[in-house]
Each structure stands twice: as structure tokens, then as C-alpha cells.
Amino acid sequence: MIYKCDESKREDVLxxxxxxxxxxxxxxxxxxxxxxxxxxxxxxxxxxNKDDIIGVLVRYKxxxxxxxxxxxxxxxxxxxxxxxxxPMYISGSEEVIAQYEEEFVDYEKEETCxxxxxxxxxxxxxxxxVVPLDKEDIQSYxxxxxxxxxxxxxxxxxxxxxxxxxxxxxxxxxDENGKIISSGRIAxxxxxxxxxxxxxxxxxxxxxxxxxxxxxxxxxxxxxxxKTACLFYxxxxxxxLYQHLGFKDTQKWIILKNKEx
Numbered sequence: 001m002i003y004k005c006d007e008s009k010r011e012d013v014l015x016x017x018x019x020x021x022x023x024x025x026x027x028x029x030x031x032x033x034x035x036x037x038x039x040x041x042x043x044x045x046x047x048x049n050k051d052d053i054i055g056v057l058v059r060y061k062x063x064x065x066x067x068x069x070x071x072x073x074x075x076x077x078x079x080x081x082x083x084x085x086x087p088m089y090i091s092g093s094e095e096v097i098a099q100y101e102e103e104f105v106d107y108e109k110e111e112t113c114x115x116x117x118x119x120x121x122x123x124x125x126x127x128x129x130v131v132p133l134d135k136e137d138i139q140s141y142x143x144x145x146x147x148x149x150x151x152x153x154x155x156x157x158x159x160x161x162x163x164x165x166x167x168x169x170x171x172x173x174x175d176e177n178g179k180i181i182s183s184g185r186i187a188x189x190x191x192x193x194x195x196x197x198x199x200x201x202x203x204x205x206x207x208x209x210x211x212x213x214x215x216x217x218x219x220x221x222x223x224x225x226x227k228t229a230c231l232f233y234x235x236x237x238x239x240x241l242y243q244h245l246g247f248k249d250t251q252k253w254i255i256l257k258n259k260e261x
Contacts, residue, residue: 005043012045013043014031017031022230023093023114025193027065029188030058031058032190042058043058056068059087062089065092066078067096069095079103090255091253091256093251093252093254094111098254100256108256108257109255110255112254113249113250114230114253115232115242116193116228118246120216124213124216126209126212129213131174135160139156142159144182149200171185171218181201182200182205183200184196184214186229192228193227193230196219196230197232215245216245232253
């Protein structure tokens with residue numbers, strides 16, 4: 001049986017998702033941050049005949065995340081619901097998305113690897129150059145993101161609000177003139193994990209260890225809060241760099257993107 005969740009079911013859903021806190025970090029973060037009654041969030045739960053939750057479907061904006069096991073008895077219930085919502089993205093672990101992939105021929109597939117780090121095994125010699133982003137440098141930070149070719153949607157006000165919540169959530173390196181040349185951020189946090197995203201260095205400063213230093217600082221920030229640092233990568237060379245820092249591969253994360261939207 002499937003039902004749409006309200007706040008009375010929030011803890012039950014989170015208890016199910018926390019069985020795999022790193023893989024379910026996005027879904028947990030959305031629910032812990034916004035709840036299940038927020039206009040950008042919808043949560044459905046599928047229960048077995050013992051009334052135990054065995055599957056969850058989370059919508060955050062245009063992204064749907066089905067979360068369940070390999071032999072999920074509620075697949076024929078989730079599939080038409082997902083199809084009716086016509087999402088821009090469908091994302092999740094490789095094991096789960098493999099069950100839906102052939103049903104969405106108008107979607108292109110992107111593969112990344114999810115890795116996690118509980119403790120740094122190697123520290124960057126440039127770590128001392130990494131500093132938290134100051135509010136007065138937000139425009140410089142936005143400019144650096146554009147220069148590295150990363151998509152940026154947040155306003156100055158939204159980034160300032162993020163810094164109020166987590167002063168060390170965005171880490172940067174500046175050159176001798178004060179220009180931000182490398183940066184990264186903890187984009188999502190739960191009580192157990194932090195997701196590192198948007199790590200990048202402007203082209204003229206690449207392959208000098210700056211991104212490694214930024215990631216090291218963000219891992220330290222997570223570890224100081226007794227949280228596991230997580231990130232995605234798709235380039236094997238980048239993956240080896242993260243592995244030297246202490247990241248361990250967990251599983252592939254798949255995104256299906258609607259080609260016609």
C-alpha cells in the first residue's frame with residue numbers, strides 16, 4: 001500500500017532512510033531541512049502487509065528519488081506515479097534506477113560514483129591557504145564559479161543566508177590579489193553526513209593541488225561535527241585523487257534526465 005506522507009509520518013520515513021545515510025543523503029537532507037509539507041517537497045511511502053515502510057519516493061522540485069531494495073514489491077505502484085509526475089530528473093542508486101531505466105526511453109543517463117570519507121588519510125600542503133567564504137566576497141565567489149564553468153543559480157542573498165547557517169560551509173582559496181581561484185561547499189547536511197559539491201578551480205590555476213586542499217578543508221569540517229563527508233565523481237583520475245585523501249567508493253549514483261524537457 002502507498003500513502004502520501006504528512007508530518008506525522010516524518011520520523012518513520014527518516015528511520016527508513018537512515019538505514020543507508022550516505023546513499024540517502026539528498027532525501028534525508030530535503031526532509032530534515034524542509035519537512036514533508038513544504039511546497040517543493042512531496043514524500044510517498046510504500047508499506048508491506050506488516051505496515052513496515054519498504055520503499056520511499058521523494059520529490060524535491062523537479063527531481064524524483066525512488067528509494068527501495070532490489071526486489072521491491074511496490075514497483076508497479078511507484079512506476080505509474082513517477083510517470084504521471086513527468087519529472088525533469090530521476091535519480092538514485094544504480095540498483096534502484098536500473099529497475100526504472102527501460103521505462104524512460106526519453107531520458108539520458110548520467111553515471112557518477114558516490115564516495116565517502118570518515119577521516120582524512122592525507123592532508124594537502126596547501127590546506128593553510130583555505131579559508132571560509134566571507135560575505136563581502138560572495139560576488140567574487142559567484143564570478144569564480146562562472147569562470148570555472150559551473151552552473152550557478154543562487155543569489156547573493158541566498159548564499160549569505162547559507163553562510164549564516166554554516167559559516168564554514170563554503171571554503172575558498174584566493175590568489176595574491178584577493179581573487180577567488182578555487183572553491184567548494186558542503187551543499188547538504190544531515191545529522192550524520194555532509195555532501196561536498198561544486199568543487200572547482202579556475203583554469204589557469206588547475207593541477208596545482210588547490211581543489212585537493214579545498215576538499216580536505218571540507219572533510220575536516222564534516223569530521224569535526226562527527227559527520228561523514230560524501231561526494232560524487234565521474235572522472236577516474238579525480239576519483240583516484242579523492243581515494244588518496246581517504247574517500248572510499250560506495251556505489252554508483254545514476255541520474256536520468258529528460259531529453260525533451
